[in-house]
Amino acid sequence: MLREDTNARFEPGFMRRRFVSGRREFAFISGGAHRAILREQESAPVPVAEDERRTWWMFQGRFFWEDDGLEADEVRALIHERERRLRRRIERAKDMMIAEGEAAGPRREPIPEDVRREVFRRDGGRCVACGSDELLQFDHVIPVALGGASTLGNLQLLCAPCNRDKGAGLS
């Protein structure tokens, strides 16, 4: 297991630094060793401290611990995988924002998640009317009130302003 340790840091001292994680303190290192770590961690994870269970690593300004006795390249691979997962979570969160924008409208059956994804992908994440990528909503081409279904063929991405214009045109 590898985790980022946001409570870890080097504390300054006279001619030397101490590595600290939360309330735990580790051995002092010399200023020269500290500078070498700072240089090296720009290009590869560097081990900076360990206890019976964990090894702490510094990589590109951030600290991580792992308890699997990993090598530097394995730590780097896991950190890379973490970043990828994080980016996917952000993408999902953006999709959710769109879903919530839609939920603010009239009460209706939710559009299945796989359909939302596919409509978003097909329309390139942009309003089909004006190309905007902001305030997007899922629009039923044939309104639900007129029997339109929540299917791929009856849904499109519209930004909120274009959706309002469409609504005005229908009434």
Ligand SMILES: [Zn+2]
């Ligand atoms: Zn638009």
